[in-house]
């Protein structure tokens with residue numbers, strides 16, 4: 001639906017009232033838009049991004065389902081693109097949280113109204129920007145331009161646990177009493193989660209990648225954990241900033257990987273305090289950084305349920321976990 005943002009209240013409120021609502025397990029309000037569950041808090045910024053964002057061919061858009069490795073991908077891509085501007089030992093990542101360094105469409109660029117927002121036209125190129133918006137409802141200009149999209153996916157069981165711990169830690173809906181784990185898990189499996197259903201999110205970007213691998217890179221958190229060096233090289237090539245033989249010899253790939261590692265970022269002063277938008281603690285973006293932590297929370301039956309969902313939803317797509 002077209003929304004006129006010059007009179008934001010009326011048309012936006014009208015549209016909002018026509019949509020199905022749910023309360024997420026942590027008490028935050030969700031609205032269903034085009035089959036996708038969105039946090040009501042983010043609905044206006046997402047519609048504004050759709051309407052106003054103009055992609056450039058040189059843009060790099062980082063897309064993720066929340067808690068799939070966004071922070072890591074931001075640090076890596078920023079470091080890769082800016083390695084000739086900032087030497088590693090003077091990287092802005094040493095003094096700023098990765099979410100400050102790489103802005104997000106719906107959190108930073110279109111969070112406020114109209115002129116309160118920064119002007120992305122003024123950002124230096126290449127612009128690296130992030131979003132959680134599903135492929136199908138990305139701003140048209142992203143899908144129509146020649147910009148590059150990097151998607152990072154993660155085992156949904158780990159995503160669910162990571163998200164659960166993150167939301168319990170940040171308590172965004174201040175007065176709400178969170179639902180128990182099994183109820184929250186049931187909602188996740190029924191697709192009711194921020195930007196969910198998770199399988200639609202993953203499949204949207206997976207299919208976009210299959211259709212146009214030069215424009216859409218599809219990564220897995222687990223692969224980066226398994227072999228960061230080859231993935232850093234792969235990301236750099238995809239972004240159009242491949243490492244020279246000389247750089248490889250000097251160990252630049254290792255240096256960037258180390259700078260962006262979980263241990264390094266987690267232990268920086270800047271990431272031990274402060275917050276993002278007054279809502280999310282910087283420290284909450286660095287919890288465990290492990291593969292398979294779900295076994296400490298979820299039963300084999302719960303894991304089986306997600307496995308079955310993935311098998312049926314991903315059937316024939318080539319996407320596996």
Ligand code: A3P
Pocket residue numbers: 064065066067068069070071072158161162163165260261262263265285286287288289290293
């Ligand atoms: P856990 O909660 O399992 O520890 P996002 O960045 O998309 O919000 O995802 C957060 C998850 O990525 C958290 O997972 C967090 O610990 C992990 N993470 C953050 N920085 C990381 C890094 N540099 N390397 C590996 N994992 C990282």
